[in-house]
Amino acid sequence: MPVCIVSGCGNRHTKASKIYLASFPSEKDTERRKLWIKNVFKDQPYRQPSIYYYVCEDHFEDNMWEKVRVDGKRKLKKNAVPTIFHRRKCNDSSNECVSQMSEDVRASELDEPKIIHTAPVHSSAISHLAEASDSVFSNEEANGPSDVENDTEALKKRLKQTEQMLEEARNQLTELKKKFEQEPHETNKIVRRLEQSNIQLRKCKKKLWKKNKLMMEKLNRQNGLKRAVRKMLTEDQLEVLTRKASRGIKWSIETMTKALQLKFLCGSIGYEELRASNMPLPSQRTLRRFCLQLMSKRAASAKKV
Incomplete structure (x- = not known):
């Protein structure tokens, strides 16, 4: 609660009294600040005021106040200086x-x-x-x-x-x-x-970001390889690549046709070399069965005609 700094005064601003307390002028107003210090600290000229020092309304003459305001509040003039000091005697x-x-x-x-x-x-x-x-x-x-x-x-x-x-x-x-x-x-x-x-x-976040980036790049490469392989191989050939053996696989007519073309171009030895290099191709025995089935179907259709 702010208190008047004048020696022997001690007035306080409370809800009951509502005494007006004025703070010391700022350092920009040098002349008026010196007058305040000289009048208030007569016994202690070496003292310097702080932001917590106040002077109550009892130490200002009537001509130091502005005229009555519309809102009823009292306000000191810009050049106001405290001049009334009644010191308490012992x-x-x-x-x-x-x-x-x-x-x-x-x-x-x-x-x-x-x-x-x-x-x-x-x-x-x-x-x-x-x-x-x-x-x-x-x-x-x-x-x-x-x-x-x-x-x-x-x-x-x-x-x-x-x-x-x-x-x-x-x-x-x-x-x-x-x-x-x-x-x-x-x-x-x-x-x-x-x-x-x-x-x-931050270090863990950076590591995770790098791992995520590598995984995405790897996934993109795999997707690209899948698209390229699907252009070269059929679905049954892709299924053979994912299994350990080709037994039980039902080869499509497209795959059998490609395999026959490779056998005629490369011969039996070349065809076996391709199969030995893990190319998903049917065996020569499967090709012979396929050819016999084709020949029997053609013969049956010729008899009907």
């Missing part, structure tokens, strides 16, 4: 002094936005508290020794409590720093494993 009550010192400690801690790179806060907090206590002692010397001693004891107790709180916060910051340092290491391990798995998957 009275005799030690509670108000300690609250002012705790706000100074919180303001000093806001200078470091990153948790894991914060410097040890123990010594700095003690120095702030010591300075504040010195100012209290100097202001209360006129009130008498007894009042000063009582206030000093109360302030010492509060200082001790604040010191313990700061020490606990420092320990928590140390533990958080260790966790933040360990988490990137574990994350890097997981990332490296995922990268290695991704590399292996």
Whole structure:
């Protein structure tokens, strides 16, 4: 929840109050940014604002605001500069002094936005508290020794409590720093494993793609060979090629005619050489039977005529 950064103010923007909080001018508006820093950080001129620093509406005069808008919202002018600062004074009550010192400690801690790179806060907090206590002692010397001693004891107790709180916060910051340092290491391990798995998957994908390509090429060659063989051989000859023996095959008339032509061209010896070279051809005995059947059929048809 955003808080006014002005020392001694502490206004917050809530649903109930809805206080207007203005952020510091950007680095482009150099002159106005310097005026804001000079007015807000009078006691600490070395401080530089961050994106988490805001100034509430109580620190701007009426002439710094734009005229009443139609939507009813308030808006600062472009050249607005905070000029109203009512600082809280330390009275005799030690509670108000300690609250002012705790706000100074919180303001000093806001200078470091990153948790894991914060410097040890123990010594700095003690120095702030010591300075504040010195100012209290100097202001209360006129009130008498007894009042000063009582206030000093109360302030010492509060200082001790604040010191313990700061020490606990420092320990928590140390533990958080260790966790933040360990988490990137574990994350890097997981990332490296995922990268290695991704590399292996890409290699397997490449191998499968190559195998698939080779199989497709082989299949295309086989299909081409089948088409070429079917142009040269008949179906019964292809069946003989797929079987161990040619017994029981019913040769077609086309195959028998081609076989007779080869036998007449090559002779009996040449024909047997072709069969010995695994050419799917019927035997000479089958050819003789085929010729006898043809002759008997022709004789029967001649008698009928």
